[in-house]
Amino acid sequence: MADPLPPEPPASEVTPEKLYLRRRDFIRNVALFTGTAVGVGGGLYWLGARQAPPSDVLVPDAGEVPQPVAHGVGALDTDEPRTPYDVVTTYNNFYEFGLDKSDPARHAGTLRTRPWTVVVDGEVHEPRTWDIDALLAAFPLEERVYRMRCVEAWSMVIPWLGFPLARLLERARPTGAARYVAFTTLNDPEQMPGQRRGVLDWPYVEGLRLDEAQHPLTLLASGLYGKQLPPQNGAPLRLVVPWKYGFKGIKSIVRITLTREQPPTTWNLAAPREYGFYANVNPAVDHPRWSQAHERRLGEFRRRPTLPFNGYAEQVASLYQGMDLSRDF
Ligand SMILES: Nc1nc2c(c(=O)[nH]1)N[C@H]1C(S)=C(S)[C@@H](COP(=O)(O)O)O[C@H]1N2
Ligand SMILES: [Mo]
Numbered sequence: 001m002a003d004p005l006p007p008e009p010p011a012s013e014v015t016p017e018k019l020y021l022r023r024r025d026f027i028r029n030v031a032l033f034t035g036t037a038v039g040v041g042g043g044l045y046w047l048g049a050r051q052a053p054p055s056d057v058l059v060p061d062a063g064e065v066p067q068p069v070a071h072g073v074g075a076l077d078t079d080e081p082r083t084p085y086d087v088v089t090t091y092n093n094f095y096e097f098g099l100d101k102s103d104p105a106r107h108a109g110t111l112r113t114r115p116w117t118v119v120v121d122g123e124v125h126e127p128r129t130w131d132i133d134a135l136l137a138a139f140p141l142e143e144r145v146y147r148m149r150c151v152e153a154w155s156m157v158i159p160w161l162g163f164p165l166a167r168l169l170e171r172a173r174p175t176g177a178a179r180y181v182a183f184t185t186l187n188d189p190e191q192m193p194g195q196r197r198g199v200l201d202w203p204y205v206e207g208l209r210l211d212e213a214q215h216p217l218t219l220l221a222s223g224l225y226g227k228q229l230p231p232q233n234g235a236p237l238r239l240v241v242p243w244k245y246g247f248k249g250i251k252s253i254v255r256i257t258l259t260r261e262q263p264p265t266t267w268n269l270a271a272p273r274e275y276g277f278y279a280n281v282n283p284a285v286d287h288p289r290w291s292q293a294h295e296r297r298l299g300e301f302r303r304r305p306t307l308p309f310n311g312y313a314e315q316v317a318s319l320y321q322g323m324d325l326s327r328d329f
Pocket of ligand 2: 247
């Protein structure tokens with residue numbers, strides 16, 4: 001049976017590569033990047049850029065948070081240079097707060113992250129509505145330094161603070177029928193001005209196969225650089241799946257539902273030919289409108305090759321044995 005015709009992709013001005021190529025972004029980024037670039041080895045990196053963000057950009061002071069249980073470079077951490085805090089917190093995708101990379105840092109201050117609850121339900125023996133602080137107290141936080149590769153072909157290295165999603169799923173005790181995990185972002189147009197516009201179907205939703213969700217690399221993050229997540233990075237709780245394109249990393253989660261069927265996902269609904277359910281980083285499968293073979297690591301000038309599964313193939317390739325990853329992209 002032939003697939004139905006896919007819907008039109010979203011309006012061209014909301015497509016990622018258009019945003020990425022916007023001239024004012026480009027100019028701002030060049031100005032930002034050249035200020036403190038220092039040559040290291042073959043590439044050019046910042047060394048802890050400390051320049052103040054633009055005055056209209058909010059980088060909130062982080063509150064006290066529990067410190068990670070593990071320090072230093074662990075087995076799952078990359079030792080590549082970390083993207084500076086100011087960059088990680090001012091160059092964001094969070095369409096609930098606007099389409100420009102600088103919009104989330106400027107507008108996400110309206111997000112109220114306390115009180116906050118996270119519902120865990122669906123195919124579990126122990127459904128529960130967690131208060132966010134109870135949730136964060138229940139699972140020891142770890143620091144994990146991961147690469148993050150956006151589908152728009154840029155990347156960062158981010159030290160997250162979080163805990164394996166597997167721990168929360170264990171606590172909920174999936175039933176034998178559970179096969180997928182569905183995630184939902186807060187739906188509140190009053191707090192999230194981008195939701196007053198129909199650029200995407202709100203709320204933002206994402207999903208993983210249960211075994212992907214249980215993989216030790218998969219984190220629920222509540223912080224970065226040892227501090228609470230700023231709202232623009234998805235406070236108070238977001239998903240991090242480092243071998244997948246960044247859009248799988250759903251922000252500001254209010255619900256985690258175990259399901260029998262593969263759940264719908266926002267970018268796949270918006271443009272199914274361009275964004276698959278799996279969204280594993282794959283240099284061999286180009287986006288229909290641009291190559292995925294290379295990426296720009298923020299802070300570097302030379303594009304670098306993109307690695308299969310974003311460099312995590314050793315850990316995760318076995319999850320996809322027998323699948324055709326050019327079809328199940
Ligand atoms: N709710 C929600 N989650 C989201 C997005 C979004 O627009 N809304 N953008 C995604 C995309 S495309 C990326 S690349 C990452 C960016 O995370 P960061 O801003 O913390 O780097 O968040 C993902 N999670
Ligand atoms: Mo992204």
